[in-house]
Amino acid sequence: MIEIKNLHKSYKMGKNSLHVLKGIDFSVEEGELVAIMGSSGSGKSTLLNILGMLDELDEGTYTLDGVPIKNLNETKAANYRNKFLGFIFQSFNLINYKSAAENVALPLYYQRVSRKERQEKALKYLEQVGLKQWATHLPSELSGGQKQRVAIARAMAAEPKVLLADEPTGALDSTTSYEVMDLIQKINDQGNTILVVTHEEDIAHMCKRIVHLKDGVIVEDKKVEQVRAAQYV
Amino acid sequence: MKFIFDRNTWQEIFGSISKNKTRTIITIVGVLWGIFIYIALSGAAKGMDNGFEKVFESVSMNSMFVWGQSTSMPYEGFKTGRPMQLKLGDVAKMQNRIPEINNIAPRITLGNFGSDPVFTVRGQKSGSYPVNGDYPVYTKIATKQIFDGGRFINDEDILQARKVCVIGERNLQELFEKDEDPIGQFIRIGDVYFQVVGVHKLSQGVSFDNDNAIFIPFTTFQKLYNTGDNVDYFCIAAYDNVDVVQVEKDVKALLRNIHRVNPEDERAFGSFNLGEMFTRVSGFAKGMTFLSLVVGIATILAGVIGIGNILLISVKERTKELGVRRALGATPAEVRNQIVLESVFLTMIAGVMGIILGAGVLSIINNLTKDLDFPYTNPTVPIPYVLGALLIMVVLGTLIGLIPAQRAVSIKPIDALREE
Numbered sequence: 001m002i003e004i005k006n007l008h009k010s011y012k013m014g015k016n017s018l019h020v021l022k023g024i025d026f027s028v029e030e031g032e033l034v035a036i037m038g039s040s041g042s043g044k045s046t047l048l049n050i051l052g053m054l055d056e057l058d059e060g061t062y063t064l065d066g067v068p069i070k071n072l073n074e075t076k077a078a079n080y081r082n083k084f085l086g087f088i089f090q091s092f093n094l095i096n097y098k099s100a101a102e103n104v105a106l107p108l109y110y111q112r113v114s115r116k117e118r119q120e121k122a123l124k125y126l127e128q129v130g131l132k133q134w135a136t137h138l139p140s141e142l143s144g145g146q147k148q149r150v151a152i153a154r155a156m157a158a159e160p161k162v163l164l165a166d167e168p169t170g171a172l173d174s175t176t177s178y179e180v181m182d183l184i185q186k187i188n189d190q191g192n193t194i195l196v197v198t199h200e201e202d203i204a205h206m207c208k209r210i211v212h213l214k215d216g217v218i219v220e221d222k223k224v225e226q227v228r229a230a231q232y233v
Numbered sequence: 234m235k236f237i238f239d240r241n242t243w244q245e246i247f248g249s250i251s252k253n254k255t256r257t258i259i260t261i262v263g264v265l266w267g268i269f270i271y272i273a274l275s276g277a278a279k280g281m282d283n284g285f286e287k288v289f290e291s292v293s294m295n296s297m298f299v300w301g302q303s304t305s306m307p308y309e310g311f312k313t314g315r316p317m318q319l320k321l322g323d324v325a326k327m328q329n330r331i332p333e334i335n336n337i338a339p340r341i342t343l344g345n346f347g348s349d350p351v352f353t354v355r356g357q358k359s360g361s362y363p364v365n366g367d368y369p370v371y372t373k374i375a376t377k378q379i380f381d382g383g384r385f386i387n388d389e390d391i392l393q394a395r396k397v398c399v400i401g402e403r404n405l406q407e408l409f410e411k412d413e414d415p416i417g418q419f420i421r422i423g424d425v426y427f428q429v430v431g432v433h434k435l436s437q438g439v440s441f442d443n444d445n446a447i448f449i450p451f452t453t454f455q456k457l458y459n460t461g462d463n464v465d466y467f468c469i470a471a472y473d474n475v476d477v478v479q480v481e482k483d484v485k486a487l488l489r490n491i492h493r494v495n496p497e498d499e500r501a502f503g504s505f506n507l508g509e510m511f512t513r514v515s516g517f518a519k520g521m522t523f524l525s526l527v528v529g530i531a532t533i534l535a536g537v538i539g540i541g542n543i544l545l546i547s548v549k550e551r552t553k554e555l556g557v558r559r560a561l562g563a564t565p566a567e568v569r570n571q572i573v574l575e576s577v578f579l580t581m582i583a584g585v586m587g588i589i590l591g592a593g594v595l596s597i598i599n600n601l602t603k604d605l606d607f608p609y610t611n612p613t614v615p616i617p618y619v620l621g622a623l624l625i626m627v628v629l630g631t632l633i634g635l636i637p638a639q640r641a642v643s644i645k646p647i648d649a650l651r652e653e
Contacts (some may be wrong), residue, residue, distance in 0.1 A: 054560065054647040074642075077562040083560020091652065093557045097252035112564040115241060158562070 001065055001162060001193050002028040002051065008059035009046055020046045022216040024060070028162075028195065033188040033226070036197045037203035038213035045166060047213065048197050052164050053084055065161045082110050086155030090167035092147040094139040098149045101126060101135040107158035119229045124134070125153040129183060145176035153184045154185055156192075163194040169203055175233070182229035202227070237574070246574050248584025251594055253547070257579065260543045264626065265590070267536030271529025271622055272305070272591025272614055277598065278525040280612025293336075293374045295477040295508035299484055300346075300466035300490075302503045308495035315436045316504040317501050319464040323491055327467075327641040331483050338371040339464040341454050344446075346465065353447070355408040355420040362404060364422060374470040380394060382416050383431025386450050393419040394452040403445035405432050422447060425457060429518050479510030493530035526618075533626060537580060541633030543577055548637040555641050556649025565611075569638040576634025584626045585650040 009021040021209045028034055038044040049055035053072060062069045066086055072080070073092075087093075094103045104122040112123070115127045129134065129149040131142075139147055148168060155163050165184065169177035181203060188194050188208075196207055204210050206228045212220035250257045250489045301317030324337050343361025344350030351364045367587065371377075373383050379385055379399070390397055400408070409415050415429045427449060435444035454460065486501050488494075493503040548555070555568055595612045602609045 017297040049647055052560070054645075054650070074559075075566065077563050078559060078567075081560060087560050089650065093553065093556060093560075095554050098248065102248070104556070109241060109245060110558075110567065112241075115244065154561070169535075194291040 001025070001030045001032075002195075003063040004051075004060065004162065006060040007050065007062065008055055008216055009043075009049075009050060009055070009057055011188070013169060018187075020216050021045050021050075024216075026211065026218065026221075028193060030193050031188070031191050032209060033185070033207045035192045035207035035210045036195060036213060037201075037204050037210055039199065039201060041215075042213040043216045045212045048166055048195065051162075051195065053081050057092045076125070078110075082107060082158060084161045084231055086158055086160035086163045087167035088148070088155050088163065088168045090170040092139070092151045092171070094147055094150060094154075096139050099136050099138055100142065100153075102130060102156045103150055107154060108178075108225050113156060116151055121157055125157045126150070128156070136192075141174075144172050145179055145211050148172060148180050149183060152187070155166065156187065160202070163192060164195045165194065167197055167199075169198065169200065174202075178229045178232040185226070185229055242570070246571060246578060249571070250575055250579065251532060256543065256547055260540050260579050261583040261586070263539030263543075264413075264533070264536035264580055264630075265587040267529075267533035268584050268622060268626065269594075270532040271592045272588055272619070273524075274525035274529050275618060276591065276595040276612040276614045277609075278518065278521040279614065280595070280599070280602075280609045281521060282515070283611045283613075284609040285514050285518050289511055289514075290376075292507060293377070294511045295473065295475060295480075296374050296470040296507040297481050297484075297504055297508060298466050298468055298500055299476060299481075299488065299504045299564075302500055302609050305496040305500035306498040309493055310492065310499070317488075317494070319461040319467065319488070321464055323464070323488065327484060328471075328492055330487055331480065333471050333480045333483070334469055335472045335588065336370050336373045336375050336470045338368055338468040339451065339466075340368075340371065340468060341366040341451065341458075341460055341463060341465045351423050351447075351568055353404070353408065353420055355418070357412055358408050360404070360407045360445075360449050362401075362445050363443070364449060364454070365442070365618070366451040366460075367448050368451050371448075371468065374468045375526050377448075378434040379431045379599065380434060380629060383429075385431055385433070386642070387447060390450040392450050394456055395450060396425060396427045396453055397421065397430045397450065399431040399433055399448040400429055401433055401442070401444040401446050403443070404447060409561070416578075422449070423457070470507065477506060477512075481506050481509075482600055516529030529622070530625070532627065533622060536583070536627060537629040537633050540576060540579060540583075540587055540630065541636055544572065544634060544637040545640065548572065548641045552644055552649045556644070556646045559646040560650060565642040569635075569642050572638035573631055573634040574640055576637075577630045580626045580630030581623070583621050588623075 004024055004033065006028040007024040010017050010019040024047065036047065046055065050057050054071060056072065085223055095106070098106070100123040101119065104125055105118040108118040108121055109141055123132060123135060126135050126185045129152055131146060131153070133208065134142060134146060139150070142150065168184065169180055172180060183196060185206060196203070198204055203223055206229050207222050207224070208226050209222070211218055304311065304315050304317045321339055324339055327337060328334055342363060342365045350361040352361050353359060367386055369385060369387050370392060377385055383399070384396065385399055389395070398420070407414055415432060418429050419426045420429060449485060459582050465588060470475050482505055485504060486496065488502050489496055489498060492501070558564060558568060571573050598613055
C-alpha cells in the first residue's frame, strides 16, 4: 500500500539547514495498523505530513497504492489527498460553523458527490462512530471524544486507501483515548490501513506494528501483540 | 466557469456566509451604505435638476428682454442722456439681421417700470392692474396657460384692434363673483370696456408676468393710449443651441446702430438674459449631479475595499478552516473560487439592498417635497447608472476578493493546519 525508499527531508532555517528525515525506508501493507513513535523532533510528524502529501519530500521515492507520488502541484496533491487519504488530527480540526453531519460530508463535497448522497453517507458514517443522533449539533456542542469521533467519521467518509492519524488521542483523557482507539481498531478490523503517530506507549501497543523514529531514522520496526482497547472501555 | 452555476458551490458559500452572521452583516453594511449614498445623492441631484427644469418650463429657456434706457455718450451731434425709445420697426430689422433669433414679441405696458397701473372696474368691484399690449407671438416665448373655454390674443384681434382682454387669476378673484364664468363678460379698463376672452394661469416657476396682469392686443393699446410705434421692451427668443450671450450682444449692437447711439455705449439699452441665467442654474445642477456621482462612486469604492478588508481578516481567521478544507481535498482553485464568490455574492446582496433602500429614501423625499415651493421634482436615477454601479461593484468585488483568495491559497495547508 505504502512504499517509501530512501526518504530525505530537510528544512531551511535561515542559513542553517535542518536535516529532519535522513533516509527512511518504510513500507505498509494493506490492512495494517501502524504506530509511529518517537520523541518530539524525531521527525514522526514530518513523515506523516509527507505521507499525507501536505509536505514535499526532498529525495527518495514514495509510492501510494501503486501510484508514484512525485512532482506534485497543489491541485494534484489536493486530488490525491481527496482520493487516497483520510486525516485525523490531534486538535480535531472540525469546521466550527458546520454541524457534525456537514463536517463529515465535506470531503464528499470536494469529490463532487451529490448533496443527497453526501447527507446519506455522512449519516451512515456518523452511525458507525455512534453519533447519529448528534448529526445536527455543532462541534462546540460536542465533547472532545465526540469531536474526534466526528473527525474519524469525516476521514472515513471519503473511503480513503489510508487513514493518517496525527496524535489522535493527544488532546483526550485516557478513557476517551481508549474509546477512540477502540473505534480505530474496529475500523482497522474492517480491513482499512491506518497509520497512527503517537508518543504514548499504551496507545502504540494497541496497534499491530510499532515503528520507532529517532533523529530522522527508523531505529526499531516490530510487530506487536495488539492490546484491544475495548477491555479498558 | 462551471462552478458558478453549480448548486453545490452556492450551498457551500451560502452556508459559510449565513453561519458567520456578524461578519456578513458588517461586510454588507459597508457596501450597502456606499450604494445607498450613491443612489440617494444622484437621485437628489437629478431631482434638483428636474426641479430647475420645471421652474423654467413656462418660459423659453434661451430668451431675453431688451429695453431702452438713455445714452451715456455723445454721438453724431446728439448729447449725452438722450432717452431711448424702441420702435416696432426694430422688430423686422432684428429678424433680418440676426438669424439666430426665433421670435420677437414687442410689448407695451402700463403699470410696470414706474408707470401707474390702470384702474379697472366691473360692476361694484374694482382694482388697479398693470396692462400689457401684446402680440400673439408672445405665447411662443412665455407659455401662457389659459383656463378652459378661453384663449389668448389672436391675429384677428391685432388686425381689427379688438377690445378684448385676457385677465389673470387674481383679476378673476377680485373682479368676479365666485363660480362666475368670466368669458364673454365685460370689464372697464380705464375708460373703455373690454370683453374678457381668457383667463391665464399663474405658472409655478419663473414667469414674466404677475397673476394680476391684463393682456390686450398691441394695436388696441396703440390706439387707446396713442403710443404710435413705441415699444417698451422686446421679449426675444433665440433658437435652441445658440449662444444666447452672443445674441444679446448682437441685438444691442444692432439697436445702437438703428437708434444712432455710440457703438461703445453700453448703457443705452438694458437687457436681462434669462438664457444665461438658466445656463448657470442648469450648470449648477449638472455640477451637483457630477459631484454626487463622484462622491457616490468613491463611497462604493470605500465599501468594496471594506469588504476586501474584512474578507482579508476573515481569511486570516479562517486559515485553519481553509487548511482543513485543503487537507480534505479542496484544490487551490476551489478555495479561491469560494472566497471570490463569497465576496461577489456579498457585494451583490449589499448592492441590491442599498439600491432598494436608496430608492425608498428618494421616494420619501419626493413625497415630502411635493407640496413645497422648492425646485425639486421626480428624483430618479437612470437605470444605466444603477446597472453601471452594480457592474462596478461586481468587478471591484471580484478584484478585491482576489486578494484574500490569493492569500488563502498561498498558505500551505500544512502551515494552515499548524496554526492555532
